[in-house]
Amino acid sequence: MRRLCRVLTLAALSALACGAWAQSKVYVSNEKDHQIVVLDAQGQLLGRIPVCQRPRDMKFNASRSQILVVCGDSNQLGTVDLAQQKMTGTLPLAESPEMLGLSPDGKTAYVSSEDDSALVAYDLVSKKQVYQVKTGGEPEGVQLMPDGRYAYVASEAANLVHRVDLQQRKVVQNIKVGARPRRFSLSPDGKQLWVSNELGASVSVIDTASQQVLGTVPFQIQGMRTSDITPVGLVHSPDGRSVWVGLGRANHVAEVDAATRQVKRTVLVGKRPWGLAFNPSGSTLYVTNGLSDDLTLVDTAQGKAVRSVSAGRVPHTVLVHD
Numbered sequence: 060m061r062r063l064c065r066v067l068t069l070a071a072l073s074a075l076a077c078g079a080w081a082q083s084k085v086y087v088s089n090e091k092d093h094q095i096v097v098l099d100a101q102g103q104l105l106g107r108i109p110v111c112q113r114p115r116d117m118k119f120n121a122s123r124s125q126i127l128v129v130c131g132d133s134n135q136l137g138t139v140d141l142a143q144q145k146m147t148g149t150l151p152l153a154e155s156p157e158m159l160g161l162s163p164d165g166k167t168a169y170v171s172s173e174d175d176s177a178l179v180a181y182d183l184v185s186k187k188q189v190y191q192v193k194t195g196g197e198p199e200g201v202q203l204m205p206d207g208r209y210a211y212v213a214s215e216a217a218n219l220v221h222r223v224d225l226q227q228r229k230v231v232q233n234i235k236v237g238a239r240p241r242r243f244s245l246s247p248d249g250k251q252l253w254v255s256n257e258l259g260a261s262v263s264v265i266d267t268a269s270q271q272v273l274g275t276v277p278f279q280i281q282g283m284r285t286s287d288i289t290p291v292g293l294v295h296s297p298d299g300r301s302v303w304v305g306l307g308r309a310n311h312v313a314e315v316d317a318a319t320r321q322v323k324r325t326v327l328v329g330k331r332p333w334g335l336a337f338n339p340s341g342s343t344l345y346v347t348n349g350l351s352d353d354l355t356l357v358d359t360a361q362g363k364a365v366r367s368v369s370a371g372r373v374p375h376t377v378l379v380h381d
Contacts, residue, residue, distance in 0.1 A: 089371030102368035
């Protein structure tokens with residue numbers, strides 16, 4: 060009887076988990092339609108949320124009740140209420156905002172400003188700019204550390220990753236990486252920071268204790284020139300064992316073994332994949348394809364694309380809300 064009850068309990072929990080996942084929502088910002096497209100877990104369209112002009116990077120707030128979205132043409136940070144499924148406010152940003160990081164307490168947003176060559180801090184309560192930290196040219200990727208003390212910023216023009224002390228409000232280290240670094244993925248344990256090198260056809264791995272580059276992962280695809288492999292977006296799997304990388308003009312994503320830093324396989328998706336996000340279990344990878352205007356669902360166990368669905372014109376960032 061005890062064994063039967065245990066089996067029934069596990070089955071019930073599994074059903075609940077599947078039911079919860081079935082209700083998950085996928086949010087995709089698209090730059091040309093000035094909207095966030097809302098999909099279910101299988102990629103079926105649920106709705107569209109009008110936002111500010113040219114929405115790009117997005118982050119959930121701490122309670123996951125809101126999405127903060129960086130709008131590059133209107134120079135705004137939009138706030139989207141997920142219960143109402145609409146934008147409820149904006150905050151003015153510096154010129155040409157790129158990517159977004161949030162403090163652990165949810166009170167401060169850190170936005171890279173390409174035109175100002177700076178990381179800019181904003182108070183989300185007062186909706187005012189607090190300070191700027193100058194960086195190398197064309198800063199893009201922003202990664203906050205879990206303790207909220209440091210941030211990393213990728214400078215595309217300088218081929219550097221800047222480590223910024225947010226209490227001292229200054230760059231305290233410059234880390235040389237590959238050509239045109241774009242974005243980051245922090246390992247689940249916080250010990251490694253992976254950065255994509257768009258024009259280097261590679262990813263650099265930084266040790267967050269020593270601030271040294273541990274190694275570089277090069278990408279090759281048979282029949283393609285190295286210059287056609289342009290990695291940008293990347294994400295660790297939920298278990299931390301793999302890192303998936305969008306290879307841009309190569310129209311593939313690559314799975315890299317996080318421990319050995321060896322490429323395990325590549326998967327053909329849409330045109331210019333950049334944005335990536337996992338479902339909670341890591342069984343599905345969602346990939347935004349900026350030049351084919353769609354979102355590809357990748358089965359990570361089989362290593363193949365399941366389907367591609369329309370995601371608005373020039374989809375940029377994808378978030379999964381469970």
